[in-house]
Amino acid sequence: MKIIEESRIEIIHQLPEREAVRYALFDFDGTLSLIREGWQAIMIPMMIEILMQTPDHEDKETITAIVRDFVTRLTGKQTIFQMIQLAEEVKKRRGNAEDPLTYKDEYHERLLKRIQYRLDGLRSQHIHPEDFLVPGAISILEGLQSHGVKCYLASGTDEKYVLDEAELLHLTPYFTGIYGAQDDYVNFSKKMVIQRIITENHLSGPEFVAFGDGFVEIEDTKSVNGIAIGVATNEADREGIDEWKRSRLIQAGADLIIPDFRVTESLLQILFPAK
Numbered sequence: 058m059k060i061i062e063e064s065r066i067e068i069i070h071q072l073p074e075r076e077a078v079r080y081a082l083f084d085f086d087g088t089l090s091l092i093r094e095g096w097q098a099i100m101i102p103m104m105i106e107i108l109m110q111t112p113d114h115e116d117k118e119t120i121t122a123i124v125r126d127f128v129t130r131l132t133g134k135q136t137i138f139q140m141i142q143l144a145e146e147v148k149k150r151r152g153n154a155e156d157p158l159t160y161k162d163e164y165h166e167r168l169l170k171r172i173q174y175r176l177d178g179l180r181s182q183h184i185h186p187e188d189f190l191v192p193g194a195i196s197i198l199e200g201l202q203s204h205g206v207k208c209y210l211a212s213g214t215d216e217k218y219v220l221d222e223a224e225l226l227h228l229t230p231y232f233t234g235i236y237g238a239q240d241d242y243v244n245f246s247k248k249m250v251i252q253r254i255i256t257e258n259h260l261s262g263p264e265f266v267a268f269g270d271g272f273v274e275i276e277d278t279k280s281v282n283g284i285a286i287g288v289a290t291n292e293a294d295r296e297g298i299d300e301w302k303r304s305r306l307i308q309a310g311a312d313l314i315i316p317d318f319r320v321t322e323s324l325l326q327i328l329f330p331a332k
Contacts, residue, residue: 065298065315065316065320066313066314066315066320066323066324066327067303067313067314067315068312068313068327069307069311069312069313069314070312072263072284072312072313072327073263075261075263075264076261076263076264077204077264077329078201078204078206078263078264078265078266078284078328078329079205079206079207079258079260079264079265080206080207080208080209080254080258080260080264080265080266081201081206081207081208081209081265081266081267081268082208082209082210082211082247082250082251082254082265082266082267082268082274082278083208083209083210083211083232083267083268083269084133084210084211084212084247084267084268084269084270084271084274084288085210085211085212085214085219085222085223085237086212086213086214087191087270087271087288087290087292088191088268088269088270088288088290089190089191089194089210089226089228090189090190090191090222090223090226090228091189091190091191091292091295092172092175092176092179092189092222092225092226093168093172093214093222094189094292094293095171095292095293096168096171097128099164099167099168099171100128100139100164100168101121101124101125101128103163103164103167104124104128104143104146105117105120105121105124107143107147107152107160108120108123108124108143108146108147108150108152110152111147111150111151111152112150112151112152113149113150113151114150123146124146127139127142127146129272129305130272131272131273132213132270132271132272132273133213133247133269133271133272133273133274134213134246134247134273135213135238135239135242135245135246136161136164136213136214136215136238137157137158137161137238137242138213138242140157140158140160140161140164141157143157143160144156144157144160175189176222176225179225179226180225186225186226186227189226190226191288191290191292191295191317191318192290192295192296192317192318192319193317193318193319193320193321194228194318196318196319196321197268197318197321197324198228198231199231200321200322200324200325201325202231204325204328204329207233208231208232208233209232209233209234209235209236209250209254210223210228210232210234210235210236211235211236211237211247211250211251211274212236212237212238213237213238213247213271213273214237214238215237215238216235216236216237216238216239217237218237219235219236219237220235220237223235234250236250246277247273247274247277248273248277248280251265251267251277251278251281251283252281255281255283261282262281262282262283262284263282263283263284265278265281265283265284266278266283266284266285266286266328267283267284267285267286268286268288269285269286269287269288270287270288270289270290270302270306271309272305272306272308272309275287275306275309275310275311276309276310279309279310284312284313284328285309285310285311285312285313286311286312286313286314286315286324287302287303287306287307287309287311287313287314287315288306288315288317288318289302289303289306289314289315289316290302290316290317291316295317296316296317297316298314298316313327
C-alpha cells in the first residue's frame with residue numbers, strides 16, 4: 058500500500074502496464090453528487106423501526122448492525138434490492154412484510170423531506186451546483202474528456218431522479234450515457250452497463266475505469282479486470298476521508314482510494330502515464 062502524500066491518493070494495488078484508458082463509468086450519489094448526502098440516516102432508521110415492530114425481533118443494537126450490514130453491502134445496486142432484503146428480514150422475524158415497492162415509496166417520501174430544499178435551491182439558482190458536487194467533480198470529468206475518454210453515469214437511484222439531478226448539477230453534457238434504476242429492475246444493473254461498454258467497444262479490462270463509493274461498482278469493475286477507484290469522500294464535511302467508506306471500498310477490491318477529485322492532476326498522471 059502506497060500513499061502519494063501531496064495528493065492523498067492511496068494506491069492499494071499497483072496498476073498494470075496497459076493501453077490508455079478509453080472509457081469511464083461513474084456512480085452518482087456520493088461519487089459526484091451530494092444532493093442525497095445523508096440518505097443512510099433516513100433509510101437505516103426506517104428499517105430499524107420496521108424490524109423492531111416484528112414479533113421475533115432482536116435487541117435494537119443487533120438489528121442496527123444487521124441493517125447497516127445489508128444496506129452497505131447493497132449500496133450501488135438499485136434501491137429496490139435494499140427494500141427486498143428488508144421484506145425478507147421482516148419475514149424472518151414473523152412479521153407481515155409489505156411489498157418492497159411500498160417500502161421504497163416510504164423511503165423516498167422520507168428522503169425527499171430531507172433534500173427538497175436542495176432541489177428547490179438548485180432549480181431556482183439560489184444554490185450553486187458546486188455546493189452539492191463532490192469537490193473537483195468537474196475537473197475530473199474535464200480531465201478525462203481532454204484525454205478522449207468517453208464517460209458514462211450509472212446509478213442505483215431511479216433514472217428519472219438521476220437525469221433531473223445530473224441536469225441540476227450541470228453534469229449532463231459530460232456523459233455519453235446516463236442510466237438509473239428501472240421499474241423493471243431485473244433488466245438493469247451496473248454490471249450490465251459495464252459489460253455492454255466492454256463488449257461493444259472490444260476493451261481489454263484496464264482500458265476501462267470506474268469511480269464509485271459503493272461495493273457494487275467496485276466489485277463489478279474488478280470482475281472485468283478494469284481499474285476501480287474508490288471515492289471515500291466525507292460527504293457531510295466535503296473534506297477528507299470517510300474511514301468507514303474507505304475500509305469497505307478496500308474490502309470490495311478498489312485499486313486506488315481518493316478523498317475527492319481535488320486530486321485530479323495526480324490521478325490523471327497515474328491513469329495516463331507519460332511514455
